[in-house]
Amino acid sequence: GQQVMQIPQYQHVQEGEDFTTYCNSSTTLSNIQWYKQRPGGHPVFLIQLVKSGEVKKQKRLTFQFGEAKKNSSLHITATQTTDVGTYFCAGPGTGKLIFGQGTTLQVKP
């Protein structure tokens, strides 16, 4: 069945360092979404990418959708302690979203 893989599973960085999480789908996606879950919280929608090669920015976060629409990345520049949490990518399945395993980011102050 359709799978969405995400790496790395965990990432520890020093505050101020950059961070990137990668998402790969077994099938071509019509769109890809990214969610953030803070510790003890619930997933919150961040962004959706639709076009091949699309790049979107939200302040220090840069989201990219691959040319083949099978992979995506989230890059955070100069991490802050507020960036701590688990980042999930998700692609549309049949009537549902298929979530990646998530990348948990820890930021050392």
Add this chain to the structure above:
Amino acid sequence: GAVVSQHPSRVICKSGTSVKIECRSLDFQATTMFWYRQFPKKSLMLMATSNEGSKATYEQGVEKDKFLINHASLTLSTLTVTSAHPEDSSFYICSARDHRAGGFYEQYFGPGTRLTVT
């Protein structure tokens, strides 16, 4: 923005009892709601898709007789964990899609329910 509530936020129950969790879309109508289970430091595991006015669609390996889902209205879905056992202890999260979203699958998540079965 779209808000989804869940009740209760935490529940502790004894083994063998049943627990009902409510998921409500507060400011939009949701023809489809989703129920997830999340273990500590793990990803979201989709349990079932709840459709208003029809039977839920369960994912492979999820017991429909144990996890009863009712989507009685466009703003309410309930998950009942029947005859709960300690292994059912988990974080249960619901999400909802705005029925006007069409092909846009953005989901709004509830705050989750922490179930502990003793």
